[in-house]
Structures are given as structure tokens and as C-alpha cells.
Amino acid sequence: MFQPLTNEQLVAVANDFGTPVYVYHAEQIAERYNKLTDAFKGHPTKFFYACKALTNINILKYIKQLGGLLDCVSINEVKLGLLAGFAPDQILFTPNCVDFKEITDCVDLGVRINIDNISVLERFGNQYGSSYPVCIRINPHIVAGGNYKISTGHIDSKFGISIHQLRHIERIVKTTGLHVKGLHMHTGSEIKDIDVFIQGLDIMFGIAEHFNELEFIDLGSGFKVPYKDDEKETDVYLLGKRVAEAAQQFEKDYGKTFEIWFEPGKYLVSECGFLVVKANVIKHTTATVFVGVNSGFNHLIRPMFYDSYHRISNISNPQGAQRIYTVVGNICETDTFAWDRVLNEVREGDFLAFHNAGAYGFEMSSNFNSRLKPAEVMIEKGQARLIRKADVFEDLLRGQTLPASLKGGEAE
Numbered sequence: 001m002f003q004p005l006t007n008e009q010l011v012a013v014a015n016d017f018g019t020p021v022y023v024y025h026a027e028q029i030a031e032r033y034n035k036l037t038d039a040f041k042g043h044p045t046k047f048f049y050a051c052k053a054l055t056n057i058n059i060l061k062y063i064k065q066l067g068g069l070l071d072c073v074s075i076n077e078v079k080l081g082l083l084a085g086f087a088p089d090q091i092l093f094t095p096n097c098v099d100f101k102e103i104t105d106c107v108d109l110g111v112r113i114n115i116d117n118i119s120v121l122e123r124f125g126n127q128y129g130s131s132y133p134v135c136i137r138i139n140p141h142i143v144a145g146g147n148y149k150i151s152t153g154h155i156d157s158k159f160g161i162s163i164h165q166l167r168h169i170e171r172i173v174k175t176t177g178l179h180v181k182g183l184h185m186h187t188g189s190e191i192k193d194i195d196v197f198i199q200g201l202d203i204m205f206g207i208a209e210h211f212n213e214l215e216f217i218d219l220g221s222g223f224k225v226p227y228k229d230d231e232k233e234t235d236v237y238l239l240g241k242r243v244a245e246a247a248q249q250f251e252k253d254y255g256k257t258f259e260i261w262f263e264p265g266k267y268l269v270s271e272c273g274f275l276v277v278k279a280n281v282i283k284h285t286t287a288t289v290f291v292g293v294n295s296g297f298n299h300l301i302r303p304m305f306y307d308s309y310h311r312i313s314n315i316s317n318p319q320g321a322q323r324i325y326t327v328v329g330n331i332c333e334t335d336t337f338a339w340d341r342v343l344n345e346v347r348e349g350d351f352l353a354f355h356n357a358g359a360y361g362f363e364m365s366s367n368f369n370s371r372l373k374p375a376e377v378m379i380e381k382g383q384a385r386l387i388r389k390a391d392v393f394e395d396l397l398r399g400q401t402l403p404a405s406l407k408g409g410e411a412e
């Protein structure tokens with residue numbers, strides 16, 4: 001039975017490894033992965049972990065060992081995936097606006113390729129013709145997702161080849177002899193409404209009839225995870241049931257079997273992660289009480305970037321009286337994690353844990369304000385182990401060329 005991490009375990013990591021620190025709970029990832037595979041057992045389905053959410057090599061290895069596959073958006077993610085032990089055909093490369101060289105490099109590595117632009121499709125077809133199969137990313141123009149910045153299917157989106165360019169795709173495929181093995185769509189993140197997936201699937205089925213070699217339809221991601229207490233995740237069991245029904249019907253019409261693919265990022269790794277920070281100062285102003293923590297949007301940018309809500313617990317004082325706080329970071333510009341948040345009384349030195357910090361947390365961190373990136377720790381079978389050291393001062397200088405006067409300490 002899956003047991004969530006306790007406050008005591010998180011406090012122990014903070015004491016042992018220092019703060020701020022990212023903590024990932026391995027069994028939580030397994031719980032998510034197993035739930036997904038169980039929900040979709042009604043039809044052959046594959047899950048490609050969209051690793052841009054969290055690329056620590058230990059996490060990649062863990063997901064590999066669970067049986068997951070990998071979705072990558074850059075050549076370096078592909079290289080990390082290969083290093084973590086994924087076979088080339090277990091990796092799907094879904095780039096956007098990359099140099100063509102990145103795509104040919106991926107052909108050389110043997111990974112699966114998803115093409116999302118007409119000019120690239122034409123160039124790929126001319127170069128490889130029938131010698132290397134492809135998947136085509138379609139933009140079905142479904143508007144979905146939690147936030148404009150994470151919505152990718154709308155009419156102004158730079159992602160995918162518009163469904164209205166289907167004739168153009170067909171011309172290229174016919175002329176160059178390309179083998180189109182899959183069709184892909186990814187309309188955005190945080191889609192609550194299952195009908196959006198089903199609508200997308202219907203659109204893909206409509207296009208599928210124009211291609212006679214399809215082996216899979218990739219529905220991307222968009223699985224929602226709860227951030228607030230009253231939010232619900234995507235009902236994956238209901239989705240699994242409806243996808244299986246629709247797929248089986250389509251197989252009859254199409255006359256061939258095919259797989260359904262998904263590319264969950266957030267769903268697999270959001271809830272496994274916590275960012276544990278320390279309250280440096282409590283500051284009473286005329287209007288509010290601030291908790292100033294030893295972290296900032298350089299470590300967790302989602303609240304400032306996407307207006308996202310992250311639950312916060314005072315893991316040092318979970319029984320304390322409830323009070324209202326504004327939780328801010330130490331970056332020298334507006335750096336607010338949460339306004340008007342009810343927390344158990346926070347004292348200077350207390351550890352706070354931000355929930356849902358696994359996806360797009362560490363991964364989007366930076367050294368802004370010349371601050372150091374935090375360590376990452378993974379808890380597996382009750383054991384905490386360091387999977388990335390915190391930055392040290394020298395990391396800020398790494399790659400910079402030193403002025404002659406600073407080299408070897410000689411006088412100017």
C-alpha cells in the first residue's frame with residue numbers, strides 16, 4: 001500500500017541535507033505510473049514520460065525501471081535518456097523550432113521522430129524518403145489547458161501542423177514516400193475535461209483514414225493533477241474506458257489494430273516532489289505578515305510565471321495555530337509564492353514544504369541573483385539519498401573566462 005511521505009521524513013531531509021532542497025518520493029511516481037497503466041489496460045497503450053518536467057538521471061532511470069518510455073523535446077534530453085538506459089526505439093523526439101541538425105542527429109541515434117512543421121516534413125522526406133519512419137504532430141485547434149502559456153492547440157499556437165494543412169501533408173508523403181507510422185497531438189497542460197481528449201481522438205481518427213500505415217495515435221498529455229485541496233485530477237479510469245471504446249470502434253472501420261500513446265509529464269512527477277525551504281524572517285507590515293524564505297522564483301518559478309497555486313505546509317509546526325501569511329522569496333523583485341495563505345504559525349527557522357514541486361520545479365530553476373541551485377534528494381523504500389548536489393560558489397563562475405588579473409593570483 002502506498003504511504004505518502006510524513007512531515008518527519010521531510011524535516012529529516014532538511015536537517016540532513018540542508019535547505020532549500022527538492023525532495024522526490026519514488027513510490028509516489030510508481031503509484032501514478034501503475035494507476036495509468038491500470039486505467040488503460042482496455043486497449044494497447046504506451047506511456048512516454050515527458051521528461052522536460054524533471055530530468056534528473058535518477059528519476060529517468062526509475063521511470064525506465066517502472067516500464068515507462070521517454071518523450072524528449074531536445075537532443076540533450078535524448079542523450080540523457082540513452083544514458084539512463086532507454087533503447088533508441090523507446091524514445092520519442094518531439095521538437096519544436098529546432099535546427100534540422102538536431103533531427104538528423106536523432107535519426108543517427110535511431111530514436112523515433114515526431115515532425116511538427118511542413119517545411120521540416122518536406123526536408124525530412126527529401127532526405128530520408130522511405131528509409132526512416134516518422135510521426136506527424138497535428139494541431140487540431142482544440143482550445144484547452146489551464147493557462148494560455150501552457151495551451152498549445154489554439155489557432156495562434158506555434159505547435160504542430162495545422163489540421164487544415166492535411167492536403168499539403170499528403171502531397172509531401174506521397175511525393176517523398178515517407179512512412180507515417182503515427183499521428184500526434186498535444187493540446188496543452190491541465191485538461192480537466194475528458195471530452196477534450198475524446199474530441200481530439202475523434203479528430204485524429206478522421207485524419208487517420210488519410211494514412212494507411214499507422215501503428216499508433218499519440219494523444220500527448222494534458223493530464224491534470226490537483227494543486228489545490230478542492231481540485232480533482234483527470235479521471236483516468238473514465239478516460240481509459242472511453243478511449244478503449246472509441247479505439248475499438250475505429251479499429252473496425254480502419255481494418256487494422258493500433259496503439260494509443262500518451263506523454264504524461266506532470267501526472268507522473270508533480271506530486272512526488274516537495275521544495276523544502278526555511279523561514280528566514282517573519283515581517284509584520286501595516287497590511288500583512290510576510291514569511292520570507294531562503295528560496296525564491298529562481299528555484300520554483302511556477303507561482304510567478306503561471307500564477308500557479310502550490311500548497312504549503314509548516315512541517316516544523318504542524319499543530320500550530322492557524323494564521324494568515326504572505327509567503328515570499330528572497331529575490332530582489334516581486335517574488336511571491338502565496339498571498340493570504342493560512343498556515344500553522346510560522347516561526348523564524350521553521351521548515352516549510354511546497355507541494356506539487358516535482359514537475360517544472362528544479363527543472364526551471366536558475367542562478368538569478370547569483371543564488372545557488374538547491375540539492376535534489378530522492379526517497380526510495382524509506383531511504384533518502386542525494387541525487388544532485390546543491391550548487392557551490394564555483395558553479396557561478398563555471399564556463400566564464402576569468403580576466404587575466406584573476407588567473408593564478410598574479411598582480412595586475
Ligand SMILES: *Cc1c(COP(=O)(O)O)cnc(C)c1O
Nearest residue numbers: 050094189221222263264265266
Ligand atoms: C510538455 C509536454 C508534455 C507533458 O505535459 P504535462 O502537462 O507535463 O503532462 C507532453 N508532450 C509534449 C509534446 C510536451 O511538450
